Amino acid sequence: DAKTTQPNSMESNEEEPVHLPCNHSTISGTDYIHWYRQLPSQGPEYVIHGLTSNVNNRMASLAIAEDRKSSTLILHRATLRDAAVYYCILSASGTYKYIFGTGTRLKVLA
């Protein structure tokens, strides 16, 4: 399974944009990039996923580098409720097993 690398922690001020990076230099052509987040005392929740093109949804945007060796999850305006651990995961089409790393713990300052 291709591996992802994320910073252990990041801080952001409330109402400001947050860019959460993820490196995946060994990504293969069929690997999808998924982002999940885990709020305290909850199971992870889906945020966004993409393959090659940038993606937007109501929660966030996903910017994928042209060579696909890195991606960035963008929260456009951080709120206190966005404080969570954010996981970047690769999964190949046709496979099912997500390998979770330790993620990035995002702290949002009021």
Next chain:
Amino acid sequence: GAGVSQSPSNKVTEKGKDVELRCDPISGHTALYWYRQSLGQGLEFLIYFQGNSAPDKSGLPSDRFSAERTGGSVSTLTIQRTQQEDSAVYLCASSPQSGGVYGYTFGSGTRLTVV
């Protein structure tokens, strides 16, 4: 149901006892997964069910752990002769099908404490 339901939400058991953890996936989801999360750690894959296919048990840490899924719906994770290192949050997830394009929906987990 609207989401993945797990029960109990908390379980305290004595070392050496058996425990059963239950997961009700989203109706119609054919894929079901169990993960566990030790304190301060990431998620560790345990087992995966897809329809009527043989489950992938490759993540089960020992033969004390087993899981079944009845009627393609509800799943039970059983831990026999519990040990203190089994203390963790056990998370269940389901998805419409297997495959990398389909997102998981997780339950809130069962927090197991072995004393």
